[in-house]
Amino acid sequence: MRLFTPEAMREADGKAVALGYPSLLLMEWAGMKAARVYLDLFGKVPAVVLAGKGNNGGDGFVLARHLLLEGVRVRVFAAEGQEGDALLAKRALLAHGLEVRPLEEASFGPGEVLVDALFGTGLKGPLSGFYAGLVEGMNASGLPILALDLPSGLPYAPHVRATATVAFAALKTPHLLLREACGKLYLAEIGLPKPLLEREDLPQVATPEALRPLLPKRPLTAHKGSVGRVGVLGGYRGEGLRYAGAPLLAALGAYRMGAGLVHLVAPEGTPLEPLEAVFHPVSSPTLPPLKVEALAVGMGGGPWGKAWALEALKAGLPTVLDADALHPEVAEAYRKAGLPAVLTPHAGEAGRLLGVSPEEVGKDPLGVAQALAERFGLTVVLKGNPTVVAEGKRLSLNPTGNPALATGGTGDVLAGAIAALLAAGLPPFEAARLGVYLHGLAGDLLAEEKGVGLLAREVAEALPWARKLLAEGRAPWPFSRV
Numbered sequence: 192m193r194l195f196t197p198e199a200m201r202e203a204d205g206k207a208v209a210l211g212y213p214s215l216l217l218m219e220w221a222g223m224k225a226a227r228v229y230l231d232l233f234g235k236v237p238a239v240v241l242a243g244k245g246n247n248g249g250d251g252f253v254l255a256r257h258l259l260l261e262g263v264r265v266r267v268f269a270a271e272g273q274e275g276d277a278l279l280a281k282r283a284l285l286a287h288g289l290e291v292r293p294l295e296e297a298s299f300g301p302g303e304v305l306v307d308a309l310f311g312t313g314l315k316g317p318l319s320g321f322y323a324g325l326v327e328g329m330n331a332s333g334l335p336i337l338a339l340d341l342p343s344g345l346p347y348a349p350h351v352r353a354t355a356t357v358a359f360a361a362l363k364t365p366h367l368l369l370r371e372a373c374g375k376l377y378l379a380e381i382g383l384p385k386p387l388l389e390r391e392d393l394p395q396v397a398t399p400e401a402l403r404p405l406l407p408k409r410p411l412t413a414h415k416g417s418v419g420r421v422g423v424l425g426g427y428r429g430e431g432l433r434y435a436g437a438p439l440l441a442a443l444g445a446y447r448m449g450a451g452l453v454h455l456v457a458p459e460g461t462p463l464e465p466l467e468a469v470f471h472p473v474s475s476p477t478l479p480p481l482k483v484e485a486l487a488v489g490m491g492g493g494p495w496g497k498a499w500a501l502e503a504l505k506a507g508l509p510t511v512l513d514a515d516a517l518h519p520e521v522a523e524a525y526r527k528a529g530l531p532a533v534l535t536p537h538a539g540e541a542g543r544l545l546g547v548s549p550e551e552v553g554k555d556p557l558g559v560a561q562a563l564a565e566r567f568g569l570t571v572v573l574k575g576n577p578t579v580v581a582e583g584k585r586l587s588l589n590p591t592g593n594p595a596l597a598t599g600g601t602g603d604v605l606a607g608a609i610a611a612l613l614a615a616g617l618p619p620f621e622a623a624r625l626g627v628y629l630h631g632l633a634g635d636l637l638a639e640e641k642g643v644g645l646l647a648r649e650v651a652e653a654l655p656w657a658r659k660l661l662a663e664g665r666a667p668w669p670f671s672r673v
């Protein structure tokens with residue numbers, strides 16, 4: 192599934208029309224599906240539809256007509272000046288005897304639901320004046336808001352903060368990058384010819400359908416040496432500091448993602464956990480000979496992080512570079528060696544690698560992930576909401592995961608999990624996408640059950656659950672399809 196920019200979406204609409212597909216049909220499906228979502232969410236609670244003069248407003252007229260037919264009380268306020276499909280949709284509504292009043296007279300109050308049909312993909316710049324005031328009034332009302340296609344005003348401020356959003360035809364960039372404004376997300380298929388949605392130049396959204404075939408097979412003849420062995424190099428002890436938990440969590444992440452054997456290279460005195468790991472105590476960041484197919488390096492490495500990473504390079508294996516291993520010099524060395532490495536920075540570490548501030552990373556995670564991948568010629572997992580995976584020109588956004596994962600050690604679990612998939616033979620981009628997806632899904636399953644307050648080790652424990660759901664084709668979509 193591809194992630195569209197508003198411009199790319201308008202292009203696809205235009206191409207459908209050029210192919211002879213009547214755009215009024217698209218609008219009818221859009222409004223009708225949105226009315227279906229309205230009824231599911233709010234039943235027969237009275238609706239106030241606020242419609243702009245473009246096609247987003249047209250969708251609002253269609254929705255209003257379908258709600259009327261279902262016996263819902265509807266009031267409609269609309270901007271002047273509709274043309275084309277939006278005008279036809281307005282006339283169809285008027286034919287049902289409903290009065291459409293000027294937007295300037297919009298009023299709403301307790302016991303009503305607002306339908307935001309003001310602006311969609313046609314917005315050109317931030318809202319100001321009357322529209323900014325209207326949007327702020329909608330938000331301040333505390334009433335539920337159903338946004339059509341996009342919460343009006345996105346990607347700028349001010350914008351509608353929706354209770355739910357029905358995206359038409361495809362997800363657009365703000366749906367994933369500014370997800371908080373969208374509330375519960377629905378994706379409505381509206382009849383756009385499928386080939387128009389298959390644009391290889393656009394970023395991918397990691398879907399269960401695309402990831403399921405990547406799951407490493409576990410044949411009946413499998414043994415611990417045949418399904419992928421991982422070496423974890425991390426931890427630090429010295430100068431009054433001791434980082435012991437991080438490599439242990441990475442080892443746990445690797446095992447829980449299906450590694451056959453995990454070798455743990457960590458400072459002497461590190462607790463022997465998990466019991467299943469083969470422990471190699473070291474007094475300095477060195478690499479003992481290991482029979483493994485992939486490495487995870489740097490978790491809790493502190494001042495040893497860089498040395499661990501440069502040591503690990505000598506093994507010539509697919510490697511996950513995390514936390515204290517994330518230095519420009521290290522990434523450069525891996526690029527030169529032509530090794531398939533996966534960098535797993537959060538915004539701060541990505542900023543350090545690129546020489547920009549974490550705030551700048553937050554403003555453009557897609558651009559930063561791509562820039563890092565191109566600069567070092569490696570695979571990049573830029574952790575955040577959403578996490579972005581980049582390699583060469585390929586970009587993938589991960590739709591699983593939630594704020595309960597924002598807790599110490601979850602990144603270490605992820606590094607180990609991706610290393611296990613590399614060890615099982617997946618190429619770096621695929622290992623990264625699958626690892627990130629399952630790690631996020633594990634967090635979602637736990638958050639659904641327990642809420643906030645998760646421990647990283649519990650996320651590791653839930654990885655087999657997430658993997659099983661995906662393998663059986665039962666992984667839930669992070670948004671509803673209608």
Ligand SMILES: NC(=O)C1=CN([C@@H]2O[C@H](COP(=O)(O)OP(=O)(O)OC[C@H]3O[C@@H](n4cnc5c(N)ncnc54)[C@H](OP(=O)(O)O)[C@@H]3O)[C@@H](O)[C@H]2O)[C@@H](O)CC1
Pocket residue numbers: 204205214217218219221243244245246247248249250309310311312313314315316317318319322339340341359381
């Ligand atoms: N096309 C299709 O086949 C389908 C499209 N669909 C739907 O159409 C939506 C896109 O429709 P759209 O292109 O008409 O744009 P839309 O979002 O309604 O806004 C345009 C209006 O906004 C105005 N405006 C812009 N910026 C502004 C600002 N800063 N401040 C104030 N005003 C501003 C602009 O004014 P203008 O610049 O023209 O004066 C114009 O009047 C899409 O999201 C989906 O919901 C579905 O029905 C499925 C089929």
Ligand SMILES: [K+]
Pocket residue numbers: 247307308309310311338339340341342343
């Ligand atoms: K809207």
